[in-house]
Amino acid sequence: MSNLTINADRLLRRIDELGSIGRDAQGRLVRVAASDMDRLGRDRLVGWLHEAGLEVAVDRIGNIFGIWQDDANAGQLPVMLGSHIDTVIDAGIYDGCYGVLSALEAIESLKEAGFAPARPLAVAAFTNEEGVRYSPDMMGSLVFAGGIGVDEALAAVGTDGSVLGKELERIGYAGRHQPGFLKPQSYVELHVEQGPVLEREGIAIGAVENLQGISWQRITIEGQANHAGTTPMSMRRDAGVAAARVIGFLADRAGASPTPTVATVGTIAFEPNAINVIPSRATFTVDLRDPDETHLREEEAALAALLDDLAAGAGVTVQAESLARFEPVTLDAGIVSLIEEIAGAAGLSCRRITSGAGHDAQMIARIAPSAMIFVPSRGGISHNPAEFTAAGELVAGANILLGVAARLAAD
Numbered sequence: 544m545s546n547l548t549i550n551a552d553r554l555l556r557r558i559d560e561l562g563s564i565g566r567d568a569q570g571r572l573v574r575v576a577a578s579d580m581d582r583l584g585r586d587r588l589v590g591w592l593h594e595a596g597l598e599v600a601v602d603r604i605g606n607i608f609g610i611w612q613d614d615a616n617a618g619q620l621p622v623m624l625g626s627h628i629d630t631v632i633d634a635g636i637y638d639g640c641y642g643v644l645s646a647l648e649a650i651e652s653l654k655e656a657g658f659a660p661a662r663p664l665a666v667a668a669f670t671n672e673e674g675v676r677y678s679p680d681m682m683g684s685l686v687f688a689g690g691i692g693v694d695e696a697l698a699a700v701g702t703d704g705s706v707l708g709k710e711l712e713r714i715g716y717a718g719r720h721q722p723g724f725l726k727p728q729s730y731v732e733l734h735v736e737q738g739p740v741l742e743r744e745g746i747a748i749g750a751v752e753n754l755q756g757i758s759w760q761r762i763t764i765e766g767q768a769n770h771a772g773t774t775p776m777s778m779r780r781d782a783g784v785a786a787a788r789v790i791g792f793l794a795d796r797a798g799a800s801p802t803p804t805v806a807t808v809g810t811i812a813f814e815p816n817a818i819n820v821i822p823s824r825a826t827f828t829v830d831l832r833d834p835d836e837t838h839l840r841e842e843e844a845a846l847a848a849l850l851d852d853l854a855a856g857a858g859v860t861v862q863a864e865s866l867a868r869f870e871p872v873t874l875d876a877g878i879v880s881l882i883e884e885i886a887g888a889a890g891l892s893c894r895r896i897t898s899g900a901g902h903d904a905q906m907i908a909r910i911a912p913s914a915m916i917f918v919p920s921r922g923g924i925s926h927n928p929a930e931f932t933a934a935g936e937l938v939a940g941a942n943i944l945l946g947v948a949a950r951l952a953a954d
């Protein structure tokens with residue numbers, strides 16, 4: 544099987560086609576979890592799974608699986624290859640989708656080549672990996688791994704006030720299988736790096752060793768609306784200024800940190816949101832990450848202390864709500880070494896790497912040996928329509944996924 548390769552044209556064609564599905568009036572890719580746009584992408588993927596002759600299953604949180612098993616290996620734990628096809632707002636076409644379509648391509652090519660795996664192979668597309676509409680992110684894989692109950696997840700209320708379970712029913716993806724119905728023997732996820740390391744070093748393949756911890760919070764600061772012209776600065780209880788102090792604090796602290804801590808305020812809303820009214824309320828989200836749990840806790844504690852000071856000194860009240868909290872995860876050393884071996888045998892440069900982004904592998908690692916393969920991102924750009932990876936790099940990564948899957952499924 545070592546000389547087996549994927550059907551590059553079919554993979555590249557599908558990446559482009561899926562990338563064209565779920566665009567809004569401005570042409571932005573917006574296949575946000577459980578939306579009508581997400582349904583369009585899901586329907587196209589399910590069509591491809593059927594065309595490949597896979598058994599299609601959907602679980603209660605809407606995770607989609609394509610399973611290749613035969614009488615000889617049915618009942619064995621499957622090798623699972625997966626990622627996600629939901630996107631952020633105004634996304635690129637590779638984040639998640641590349642991994643799911645490469646997983647399908649690897650299985651389809653093995654099937655067409657007459658490979659006889661000792662165990663089933665399954666492709667997984669996990670629900671709501673991005674967490675843009677419903678928190679936490681990596682939700683489908685977290686439920687699948689038993690990290691939160693499926694009913695708790697289905698009750699999640701979105702940023703638009705919708706309820707996830709109702710939305711999954713509405714788009715036809717409230718499946719019947721219980722999460723975890725398909726326990727994997729191992730899990731491998733192929734993904735674009737979404738960062739600058741591989742490109743900067745001219746490395747073709749990243750063997751991901753670990754993923755950093757993630758802390759998501761929603762902060763609500765309440766002050767007092769007042770007249771922008773008549774209210775002396777000394778009498779203001781300005782929620783907007785308090786929010787600005789938090790944003791500046793986080794950027795300065797992470798920027799000066801000796802650890803690779805990163806801090807992001809990606810959403811913010813003022814009320815009543817009028818040019819001549821001092822904001823009475825500021826609501827914003829904080830995304831803190833660090834590969835080291837102790838450091839991540841230190842960042843969270845520093846933010847909490849600042850919020851306490853603000854509440855004491857700026858005449859505002861502050862509320863912080865946790866939206867997601869994942870500790871750093873170390874991936875399976877054996878599969879990481881296998882990725883390096885397969886890449887080396889293919890003559891591809893390979894280095895071990897930490898993932899800055901969260902991924903479904905971070906959740907599945909709770910229930911099965913898991914690993915990830917990265918390919919370079921041009922300019923390190925992602926969560927942006929400029930996200931790009933060259934065709935040769937995409938095909939190389941998918942061939943490594945195929946090689947790793949064939950090895951894992953051989954016994």
Ligand code: HGY
Nearest residue numbers: 672673680681900901
């Ligand atoms: O936020 C993340 O890292 C992932 O894209 N959900």
Ligand code: MN
Nearest residue numbers: 638639672734
């Ligand atoms: Mn992703």
Ligand code: MN
Nearest residue numbers: 631638673926
């Ligand atoms: Mn993403």
Ligand code: MN
Nearest residue numbers: 900901902903
């Ligand atoms: Mn991710």
